């Protein structure tokens with residue numbers, strides 16, 4: 001079953017002589033439980049596309065369906081209501097609130113989904129345990145390493161229970177050890193059934209996905225399917241683990 005469907009998605013920034021047509025008709029689908037990477041040259045529109053998929057931005061044309069519901073023409077309120085509930089989003093820069101504890105950060109988006117406080121806190125605790133931070137609930141973000149902060153933001157994306165997590169360059173602010181650990185976590189979560197769409201520059205990380213969508217000049221240039229399966233989830237990530245596509 002396709003949980004995400006993009007049909008002819010278009011996006012232009014600016015107008016007239018300044019117009020920059022970034023997405024010129026992007027179409028692809030993501031099946032439930034899939035791990036899809038989006039890759040391509042800098043400036044080709046990867047983050048713009050993921051923002052549209054995460055209901056952070058709207059397309060100018062085309063249709064975007066989440067679990068069969070067309071969400072492309074929702075207004076800002078409609079998008080805000082579904083954000084987090086239908087899709088979780090992980091930002092490169094974590095986007096945690098410094099003054100809130102780790103548990104409160106994860107619980108906060110659930111407030112806007114009108115989840116009761118006790119349920120919010122217990123879901124946050126559960127998701128933090130899932131990402132290996134069950135012993136850090138009451139710390140503030142700046143008391144954690146960058147890799148741990150990114151795991152908090154992954155827990156926040158899981159807390160909406162959509163089962164779909166969109167991840168924009170999650171390792172961009174991390175050293176390679178923490179970056180590898182975050183990717184291993186995403187792979188484990190995918191192994192447990194979470195659908196993942198990952199924007200990455202790094203071919204080694206793109207190779208961890210079932211399928212890579214290459215964007216170029218505002219269009220899907222090609223799709224590559226991993227031919228020999230994923231890196232085993234219980235193995236450390238090594239250069240030699242990259243999958244031939």
Ligand SMILES: Nc1ncnc2c1ncn2[C@@H]1O[C@H](COP(=O)(O)OP(=O)(O)OP(=O)(O)O)[C@@H](O)[C@H]1O
Nearest residue numbers: 013014020022040041042043044045046047048049
């Ligand atoms: N809010 C915006 N207003 C105007 N132009 C924008 C906006 N967001 C993105 N752009 C432009 O759209 C193009 C694509 O940007 P985007 O960030 O989606 O690319 P990307 O493939 O993710 O790049 P990178 O790999 O360097 O992060 C760029 O030319 C960028 O300047």
